[in-house]
Amino acid sequence: MARRSNTFTFPTLPAVSWQPGLPVHGAPTWVIVVGEGGLPAAAKEAGERLGVDLDRLYEVQQATGFSPTAGATASYPLLTGEVTEVLLVGAGDGSAKDLRHAGAAIARFGRGKDELTAVVAEGIDDATLQAVAEGVVLGSFSYTQKTVDTGKPVVGRVTLTDGSASERQTVLDRGIVLGRTGWVARQFAITPSNEKDPSWMAARSTELAASSGLEVTVWDEKQLAADGFGGILAVGKGSTRPPRFIRLDYVPAGATKKTPYVVLVGKGITYDTGGLSLKPREGMVSMKRDMTGGGSVMATMSALRELGANVRVTGLICSAENMPSGTAYRPDDVIRHYGGRTTEVKNTDAEGRLVMADGLAYAVKELKPDAIVDIATLTGAIKVSLGSMLYGGLFATDDALADNLADAGRVSGEELWRMPLAEQYQELISTPIADSVNSSKGPGSITAALFLKAFAGDIPWAHLDLSSIAESPADRFEYSVGATGAGARLLTTWLTSETPTSGIG
Incomplete structure (x- = not known):
């Protein structure tokens, strides 16, 4: 064999x-x-x-x-x-x-x-x-x-x-690698979920690390429990295929303590049924691509050494399969995330923010970067706000970080529209039972961003909700019908620019 x-x-x-x-x-x-x-x-x-x-x-x-x-x-x-x-x-x-x-x-x-x-x-x-x-x-x-x-x-x-007699191959080579990140992220997202589960994500990450000069660490379900990753564990409880937390590290040649440091956090839900808050059949179709954020982080990390990124980068992929079963987590459960913050579950179909909360909390407590960017196909509400295949949603606590990401979006063709982080809506995710709830009836993309914001602490943070550009309805321009692998070219363009952290903080 x-x-x-x-x-x-x-x-x-x-x-x-x-x-x-x-x-x-x-x-x-x-x-x-x-x-x-x-x-x-x-x-x-x-x-x-x-x-x-x-x-x-x-x-x-x-x-x-x-x-x-x-x-x-x-x-x-x-x-x-x-x-x-x-x-x-x-x-x-x-x-x-x-x-x-x-x-x-x-x-x-x-x-x-x-x-x-x-x-x-x-x-x-x-x-x-x-x-x-x-x-x-x-x-x-x-x-x-x-x-x-x-x-x-x-x-x-x-x-x-x-x-002309000019020589331009170096420019083309960069374009090939950037295009490849989009291809790889798209390939990950379109792989059917009978093949793709959290262990599959971990295996592909391990292979990418070996191919791309990265360090890789994988938490299995036992280590997740020992270290207190309550969000990832809760979402993965209903599946027979256990969750994984994956860390990829890139350190540029000649890096020092003064080298800027960025952490990426990607949603890696390899299939989303909605759990006990079950989606209708139509809502499940295409949910194999609900790990687009995690796949885009993996694809981005694979290109950093080849393109000579001059920042340190850690990619965190929070991977689980959200399934209904006798062991699944329930509405009204209270989850204790990495670092201790608690969430009362009101909708098991709002699972992406639960796994990413663990990743954000880990980044703040253990890594202390200069900036954190999370990326996810998080809400259907962002498609209501921004429509389909035009803009992805951008939320940020730092104007320079938001501007740098928006610039990278324009250059890469994966454009972003900045959305408000309105503190007035904070009360919509409050509860007397826990530090917050995971779902509300309010403006869905904004309350989801506010939920995640609490886990980012005081570190400059941006949240990319790319559900609006994650699925192409037709073969058109650079996209084929189906998953787009949204975010990989955007993040790679940003991180391999000359000064990706300029003005942040």
Whole structure:
């Protein structure tokens, strides 16, 4: 019997490479990336190489309905020569966001092909070129357990050029790794829960640590009980598959006591039935992705050494399966969390905040970082507030931390909208029985954030409620239908920026 490697096997991604100058021959398919300003500067020379008047081709395609909106495509077959087709891809306004969409369109068109040559605008800036590479990786994503009609494989290679003699491979390499974090987080989230449980999360974390230069520590159910992780234990009580608490540590080369230190806390609910407060059938569909926060923390941690992050980072994944049974926790139970704070349970379907409370309390008491960011698909209420696939919710006690995360969201394409932490709503989660309740009838995303805030102490803290961007309803731009792996590219972009903790505290 084959034995599984103890290192994580990263997915097979398309190669994305840079070509100084136009290639003499190139791939059988050439892609011309067209912005609102028209064809790229190198299009004239490219057309001469291909024996095609690209200006005329563009005019004809426009006349038949093509416009250079981000991700739009129009293909044209060539009947002679080594190159067999030309693809026009819209780049919209030329922003990084629109070029990410264009990269994803190139990847989708390239499925089953060995290689594409893509001509982009001359002098494209680093952020925008990086976004093209991210889009190629993200648009290539697939996951299937089908045994027939498994679909075409990802494109083998996409060679980018602007016709100049510049060398830009380093920029593309960063985009590939950032795109890979989104792919890995998406792969974790879409894995079905008959395979994925807390032990599975721990095993994948251990493999990632071995592959990525991280230290890993895993608490099993016995150690969780010994150390007082009451929230994680309570939520996991109803399942035959016990909970886990996972710690991943990254320390950059040359780190000192003055090196900034950040802790990430991820919700790792591998399936959420709602427990005894049972969800309706429709509400359970897609709950295999309720560990998106934890999976995004794992994916982020895997990229830090490769991208040279200059901050210390600990990732904490709070993992349990929320099931109804004779051993499940109940409404009106009182839970004692790590560090002693108590919660009266009013809804067992508000379980994510219970496991994350333990993670936050552990971070405050044992790690004492400069900042804590938790990430979760926490509430349906955030989708009521922000809609679907536009913004994730951001709550924060520190303005600089909120600004730094929001900036990273804009750069990565996983945008955030800051929500209020209104203290007036604190009374909605009060109870004479315990320090707080875990659910209320009030504004759901805000009261959930207020519940978690109490566990973050005085440390600058941000809470990302990403339920609103965790599930794509269709194949569109860089997303495929289903789980999006929300948050991995956002966190990686933030932590690998030059000064991620600037102004905090």
